[in-house]
Amino acid sequence: MQLKVQPIDIKVGKYKVILNTIDAKEIGVNEGDRVRIRDHETLTAIVDFTEDMISPGMIGLYHEVKEALNKEWTETVEIFPAEKPKSTYIIRKTMDGQKLSKEEIDILVKDIVEENLAEIEIAAFLTATYINDMTDDETEWLTRAMIDSGDTLDFETHPIMDKHSIGGVPGNKISLLIVPIVAANGLLIPKTSSRAITGAGGTADLMEILAPVEFDAAEIKRMTEEVGGVLVWGGATNIAPADDKLIKVEYPLSIDPHCQMLASIMAKKGAIGADHVVMDIPTGPGTKIKNVQEGRKLARDLINLGDRLGMDVDCALTYGASPVGRTIGPALEVIEALKVLESFEGPNSLIEKSASLAGMLLEMGNVAGKDQGYDLAIETLKNGKALAKFKEIIKIQGGNPDVTHKDISVGEFTEDIIAPNNGYILEMDNKRLVQIARLAGAPNDKGAGLLLHKKHGEPLKEGETMMTIYAEKKSKLENAVKSAKERTPFIVEGMMLERIQSFKEI
Numbered sequence: 001m002q003l004k005v006q007p008i009d010i011k012v013g014k015y016k017v018i019l020n021t022i023d024a025k026e027i028g029v030n031e032g033d034r035v036r037i038r039d040h041e042t043l044t045a046i047v048d049f050t051e052d053m054i055s056p057g058m059i060g061l062y063h064e065v066k067e068a069l070n071k072e073w074t075e076t077v078e079i080f081p082a083e084k085p086k087s088t089y090i091i092r093k094t095m096d097g098q099k100l101s102k103e104e105i106d107i108l109v110k111d112i113v114e115e116n117l118a119e120i121e122i123a124a125f126l127t128a129t130y131i132n133d134m135t136d137d138e139t140e141w142l143t144r145a146m147i148d149s150g151d152t153l154d155f156e157t158h159p160i161m162d163k164h165s166i167g168g169v170p171g172n173k174i175s176l177l178i179v180p181i182v183a184a185n186g187l188l189i190p191k192t193s194s195r196a197i198t199g200a201g202g203t204a205d206l207m208e209i210l211a212p213v214e215f216d217a218a219e220i221k222r223m224t225e226e227v228g229g230v231l232v233w234g235g236a237t238n239i240a241p242a243d244d245k246l247i248k249v250e251y252p253l254s255i256d257p258h259c260q261m262l263a264s265i266m267a268k269k270g271a272i273g274a275d276h277v278v279m280d281i282p283t284g285p286g287t288k289i290k291n292v293q294e295g296r297k298l299a300r301d302l303i304n305l306g307d308r309l310g311m312d313v314d315c316a317l318t319y320g321a322s323p324v325g326r327t328i329g330p331a332l333e334v335i336e337a338l339k340v341l342e343s344f345e346g347p348n349s350l351i352e353k354s355a356s357l358a359g360m361l362l363e364m365g366n367v368a369g370k371d372q373g374y375d376l377a378i379e380t381l382k383n384g385k386a387l388a389k390f391k392e393i394i395k396i397q398g399g400n401p402d403v404t405h406k407d408i409s410v411g412e413f414t415e416d417i418i419a420p421n422n423g424y425i426l427e428m429d430n431k432r433l434v435q436i437a438r439l440a441g442a443p444n445d446k447g448a449g450l451l452l453h454k455k456h457g458e459p460l461k462e463g464e465t466m467m468t469i470y471a472e473k474k475s476k477l478e479n480a481v482k483s484a485k486e487r488t489p490f491i492v493e494g495m496m497l498e499r500i501q502s503f504k505e506i
């Protein structure tokens with residue numbers, strides 16, 4: 001069918017076109033099907049429908065298709081129904097619980113990277129692997145395919161150190177401390193992070209407040225060689241490019257399937273050529289890993305995958321049942337991390353955890369003797385060398401090295417959540433805390449988040465503030481406050497959990 005072009009200058013991240021319902025019926029395609037567009041070259045695009053935005057006889061070309069075809073308003077193109085990509089059948093196999101071959105995984109990752117799959121198809125794949133986990137072989141092939149589909153780094157100097165957390169515990173701003181501690185001790189640590197996946201602020205979301213985080217592989221190498229470390233966003237590089245496309249679909253689902261998590265993390269480590277890696281596995285109720293047994297199993301899986309890929313991986317099972325430090329959400333977390341670097345002031349949970357993991361890396365990189373790493377990490381924080389190194393990192397990434405915690409602005413709309421009665425905090429619900437922080441606007445509104453005045457095990461008096469919610473928009477604050485009051489994230493000794501009413505005649 002010949003159709004006239006209507007350019008739509010909206011970027012949708014993949015080849016997509018929009019047809020009038022009448023034309024779509026005539027061609028015989030449904031929403032989400034593909035069409036081949038033939039002109040001087042042929043490309044395949046995913047179809048959207050509309051009744052009124054596009055008139056019959058026209059085809060809306062979103063930015064990416066328009067750029068590729070270089071067609072102007074009312075020029076014509078010829079379109080045909082096209083086969084679905086082979087990956088959709090491969091995804092179906094995963095949904096049926098069947099195992100995939102290396103070739104199938106390579107095809108799937110290629111289609112993800114080339115934007116040939118609709119989000120709903122990627123969501124189906126992720127959900128299928130959430131239900132039917134991949135085997136060790138499949139996970140290794142997935143990781144290798146993710147590494148091979150992008151750029152890799154090859155440093156002349158070794159060892160290359162790296163750190164990653166599987167996430168799942170709110171407030172986990174430790175990379176902002178660990179990277180400068182390690183780099184300040186002469187080791188190279190080119191750290192790539194993702195944005196939030198199940199949380200309210202990933203390391204990339206945090207670092208972005210202090211400096212740009214979008215760099216390509218060559219720039220990451222150059223900056224690391226110059227100052228020893230970087231803190232950049234993995235999604236902006238062409239390093240393991242499938243990763244961020246999968247994470248974008250995981251985020252609204254708030255899931256991080258086991259095999260995807262392994263591949264996502266280890267592909268980033270493999271691609272930058274890491275020799276020694278420390279993995280943080282937050283463990284406990286409300287995290288991705290419910291108990292120590294599960295944590296040990298994941299640690300073995302990570303070590304085993306590292307071994308297959310030629311990396312030395314050590315894991316730290318860490319306490320995750322309540323947040324790290326007292327802040328959740330980008331700006332609040334950055335302030336807390338900067339205070340530790342500036343004056344060694346801050347919550348024990350943050351300092352202890354950061355120094356322990358940094359210490360492991362210092363020992364693995366042979367700049368600290370056995371069992372000496374923790375002390376060296378604390379010393380590097382106390383003597384200001386970590387702060388000085390962090391300033392160098394901020395500067396080389398294009399940020400302002402003179403920034404202090406006082407310069408970071410938080411949301412102007414705040415409300416305190418008050419203790420319902422006297423008692424002790426018996427539990428904190430991580431997932432609820434993240435939901436409330438997300439309702440307040442985190443991670444996209446950088447100033448949104450939570451300041452925890454009270455934590456697990458601490459006593460409180462009726463009427464005391466348990467936490468303050470911060471938001472950049474009043475409506476978001478109201479939503480978050482309503483949610484926090486309806487279902488509290490704190491379980492206080494002696495409090496009534498919920499009132500469940502009998503059915504009443506109206």
Ligand SMILES: O=P(O)(O)OC[C@H]1O[C@H](OP(=O)(O)O)[C@H](O)[C@@H]1O
Binds near residue numbers: 169192
């Ligand atoms: O949103 P959830 O799933 O909690 O965790 C995701 C976070 O965990 C990892 O942290 P890091 O890069 O090791 O600091 C990721 O890179 C990301 O920032």
Ligand SMILES: Nc1ccnc(=O)[nH]1
Binds near residue numbers: 167256260
């Ligand atoms: N799935 C993931 C969890 C944590 N970090 C990542 O980069 N990816």
